Amino acid sequence: MVRLEKRPQPSRAFSWATPILAVIATMIFGGLLFAALGKDPVASIQTIFWEPLFGDFAFYYRPQLLIKGAPLVLIAIGLSLGFKAGIWNIGAEGQYIMGAIFGAAAGLAFYPTQSVFIFPLMVVAGAFGGWIWAMIPAVLKVRFGTNEILVSLMLVYVAEQFLASMSLGLLKNPEGFGFPGSRNLQQYASAHNGELIAGSGMHWGVAAALIAVIFAYVLLTRHRLGFAIRVTGQAPKAARFSGVNPTRLVLFCMGVSGLLAGLAGLFEVAGPAGQITIDFNVGYGFTAIIVAFLGRLHPIGILLAGGLLALTYIGGDIAQSQLGLPAAAIQVFQGMLLFFLLAFDLFTQFRLRFGQAEVI
Amino acid sequence: MKLSTLLTSAALALGVAGGAYADAHEKTKVGFVFVGPVGDGGWTYEHNQGRLAVEKEFGDAVETVFVESVAEGPDSERVMTQMALDGADLIFTTSFGYMDPTINIAAKFPDVKFEHATGYKRADNVSTYSARFYEGRAIQGHIAGKMTKSNIIGYIGSFPIPEVIRGINSAYIHAKKVNPDVEFKIVWAYTWFDPAKEADAAKVLIEQGADVILQHTDSTAPQAAAQEAGNVITFGQASDMAQYAPSPRVSSIIDNWAPYYIARTKAVMDGTWESKDTWDGIGAGMVSIGEISDAVPADVKEEALALKASIADGSYHPFTGPLKKQDGSDFLAEGETADDGTLAGMNFYVEGIKGDIPK
Numbered sequence: 001m002v003r004l005e006k007r008p009q010p011s012r013a014f015s016w017a018t019p020i021l022a023v024i025a026t027m028i029f030g031g032l033l034f035a036a037l038g039k040d041p042v043a044s045i046q047t048i049f050w051e052p053l054f055g056d057f058a059f060y061y062r063p064q065l066l067i068k069g070a071p072l073v074l075i076a077i078g079l080s081l082g083f084k085a086g087i088w089n090i091g092a093e094g095q096y097i098m099g100a101i102f103g104a105a106a107g108l109a110f111y112p113t114q115s116v117f118i119f120p121l122m123v124v125a126g127a128f129g130g131w132i133w134a135m136i137p138a139v140l141k142v143r144f145g146t147n148e149i150l151v152s153l154m155l156v157y158v159a160e161q162f163l164a165s166m167s168l169g170l171l172k173n174p175e176g177f178g179f180p181g182s183r184n185l186q187q188y189a190s191a192h193n194g195e196l197i198a199g200s201g202m203h204w205g206v207a208a209a210l211i212a213v214i215f216a217y218v219l220l221t222r223h224r225l226g227f228a229i230r231v232t233g234q235a236p237k238a239a240r241f242s243g244v245n246p247t248r249l250v251l252f253c254m255g256v257s258g259l260l261a262g263l264a265g266l267f268e269v270a271g272p273a274g275q276i277t278i279d280f281n282v283g284y285g286f287t288a289i290i291v292a293f294l295g296r297l298h299p300i301g302i303l304l305a306g307g308l309l310a311l312t313y314i315g316g317d318i319a320q321s322q323l324g325l326p327a328a329a330i331q332v333f334q335g336m337l338l339f340f341l342l343a344f345d346l347f348t349q350f351r352l353r354f355g356q357a358e359v360i
Numbered sequence: 361m362k363l364s365t366l367l368t369s370a371a372l373a374l375g376v377a378g379g380a381y382a383d384a385h386e387k388t389k390v391g392f393v394f395v396g397p398v399g400d401g402g403w404t405y406e407h408n409q410g411r412l413a414v415e416k417e418f419g420d421a422v423e424t425v426f427v428e429s430v431a432e433g434p435d436s437e438r439v440m441t442q443m444a445l446d447g448a449d450l451i452f453t454t455s456f457g458y459m460d461p462t463i464n465i466a467a468k469f470p471d472v473k474f475e476h477a478t479g480y481k482r483a484d485n486v487s488t489y490s491a492r493f494y495e496g497r498a499i500q501g502h503i504a505g506k507m508t509k510s511n512i513i514g515y516i517g518s519f520p521i522p523e524v525i526r527g528i529n530s531a532y533i534h535a536k537k538v539n540p541d542v543e544f545k546i547v548w549a550y551t552w553f554d555p556a557k558e559a560d561a562a563k564v565l566i567e568q569g570a571d572v573i574l575q576h577t578d579s580t581a582p583q584a585a586a587q588e589a590g591n592v593i594t595f596g597q598a599s600d601m602a603q604y605a606p607s608p609r610v611s612s613i614i615d616n617w618a619p620y621y622i623a624r625t626k627a628v629m630d631g632t633w634e635s636k637d638t639w640d641g642i643g644a645g646m647v648s649i650g651e652i653s654d655a656v657p658a659d660v661k662e663e664a665l666a667l668k669a670s671i672a673d674g675s676y677h678p679f680t681g682p683l684k685k686q687d688g689s690d691f692l693a694e695g696e697t698a699d700d701g702t703l704a705g706m707n708f709y710v711e712g713i714k715g716d717i718p719k
Contacts, residue, residue, distance in 0.1 A: 057445045064438050164550050168520060168718065177480055178522045178705045184460050272434035277457055278519060278550075282431035317439050320427040322446065327397060327429040 004350040014348040019294060022340035030333040039323055047322060048315030061314055063201025067272050069310035071264040073303055074209040075288035077216045078257030080297040085232040087253045091152030092261040093285025094159035095130040099262025100269035101166055102129025104182060104276045107191035118190040122266060130262015131255055138254035142247045167278045182276040193271035205267025212260060216299040261285060290338050388629050390414060391443035392426035393436060395455035400553060402578025402598035407454045410617030417622045432457030440465040444472045450628045462486060473633050475624060482635055489620060492641030495671045496613035497530035498678035499649055499664050500595050504572040505535030505542050506660045507593055514565025515546045516558060516575040516582060520717045522706045524576045529710045530678045531574055536712055544713055545570055555581035566592055583609055600650040612650030619645050643672045684711035
């Protein structure tokens with residue numbers, strides 16, 4: 001008989017090994033899935049993981065990893081602070097949208113004036129947009145005790161409607177022949193979040209993501225607030241006794257995660273995406289939740305996890321085109337990653353015991 | 361310093377490699393970028409049928425590749441670049457939202473031809489193409505006007521953009537022509553494909569008395585809702601949706617991209633491809649009218665087919681005056697037809713339609 005026994009202490013070794021085991025298991029079972037679809041499993045896995053990094057056109061795909069990974073990391077870093085403290089902001093997608101709308105609107109308000117002050121103003125507006133959208137569930141939680149998971153999630157759909165309205169109305173390109181979508185910020189020099197070094201993929205969003213990683217690392221390991229976050233997550237009562245103010249912690253964690261999601265939206269709309277359109281959001285806010293957990297809620301881990309997920313997206317698209325793998329199979333493959341992560345996570349807290357349970 | 365030098369040379373190589381690889385193979389390689397899954401049963405499904413038709417037509421002389429469910433924006437730029445790097449000669453980008461990305465990537469790969477569906481931006485190596493769906497809407501409007509008993513026709517709009525507004529106007533004009541008492545109720549779903557929302561919209565319209573549902577969204581959910589309600593008819597959109605025939609689905613507008621895709625691939629193979637704007641309708645076969653089922657009386661069917669024939673041979677234009685705009689101002693004088701520019705940017709209802717276009 002096999003049974004699970006709770007470990008007296010969570011296993012540190014397993015905590016670190018889990019993501020690696022999850023990736024290996026995903027490769028094995030993903031390979032089986034691809035084989036079942038009649039595709040060469042080794043070639044498929046190789047295309048997904050190897051091609052973007054070391055293939056013939058790696059010079060193009062490597063910068064794309066930064067472009068795809070930056071918003072994921074930036075959002076996930078913000079979410080991880082709250083998640084560590086047991087504050088669940090599930091609505092980063094909405095905050096990402098609002099950041100993009102506020103930021104783009106701030107820039108477009110000055111069109112066609114050129115000024116060095118426009119982009120910084122857009123950054124502030126984008127951060128504010130994300131922050132204020134996250135403040136709604138935060139304030140409702142601390143004031144009326146509402147559930148932040150539900151409120152923040154529902155506000156995603158509100159933000160999506162708002163996005164559609166903006167694309168069709170207020171922010172619609174006046175020279176767009178009545179079609180939805182704003183002016184393209186890539187063609188408005190003062191508002192364009194372009195590459196810092198040509199061909200590198202480095203834009204201000206990538207820089208911001210790296211800064212956020214360092215900021216979060218220092219906060220969590222060196223700052224009193226980071227201590228408060230960790231204690232609240234592990235032992236809420238102890239946290240109260242040690243003088244942590246739960247209200248302020250909720251406002252801080254929700255605020256920072258909203259702010260970073262808003263920044264991610266702004267950098268995306270001003271750079272790689274260029275436009276506010278009805279379908280501007282592509283799920284970064286939700287995928288970032290996976291990234292946060294895949295990265296063990298640790299800043300460095302999140303950086304690696306963001307890179308890994310970006311890799312599966314880019315490699316997945318290459319595999320679709322080169323090998324004819326259906327998009328759904330790639331999505332299952334990505335889903336497996338989270339599934340195996342959670343499955344192996346069990347062994348951090350529990351261990352397998354074989355044989356009869358001892359009578360106590 | 362070293363890193364930046366490396367990256368700059370890589371960036372230069374991008375242009376060079378694209379050119380070199382484009383000629384390093386014999387088969388003509390055609391790429392398709394799809395916004396939805398190929399199994400959506402509507403928009404993307406029909407584009408994929410076009411792709412399969414190209415494969416069938418040219419056999420071993422072509423190789424087609426596709427990526428489905430590609431988000432508009434940077435993801436689509438990456439997928440297009442990847443296809444170009446992998447040696448595609450011709451790339452079809454099949455959603456309006458791919459417009460700026462297509463133009464961006466086309467500038468980086470001057471030797472690769474691009475075809476963008478439903479947009480208005482062209483370049484030396486970017487053509488645009490779209491279908492005159494409003495021609496099909498005229499036939500739907502005619503059948504709808506004849507068939508309705510409650511004189512209330514429901515219309516599920518996707519987004520209030522010229523394409524959709526044109527369809528509403530065309531259907532209304534022709535419904536009104538055969539039934540002066542007809543009234544249109546329009547619900548905006550703000551989606552192209554969302555079965556749950558479309559079903560809700562259909563139910564709301566049926567509750568308000570509509571016994572004909574027209575839709576500019578791609579799922580079969582309105583058909584299912586109509587079947588449940590009974591005595592409500594619908595029309596297939598983008599695809600035939602024949603599984604709901606003979607009723608509630610009494611006819612359909614089908615996007616038929618195959619002739620265009622074959623012609624353009626041929627042009628690339630022959631070296632005769634050039635940038636142009638194509639806007640074809642029933643006449644050229646880009647818009648097909650699905651079988652009108654037996655649920656429609658024979659005389660109505662005959663009239664509808666006559667209307668179709670007159671549109672196909674060009675003797676009748678669905679937007680022919682006298683027509684007024686909703687606010688009562690003049691739109692088209694007696695015998696005048698709408699020019700393509702007006703149609704492309706149509707942002708007003710014709711006289712008689714109630715309600716405002718959402719802003």
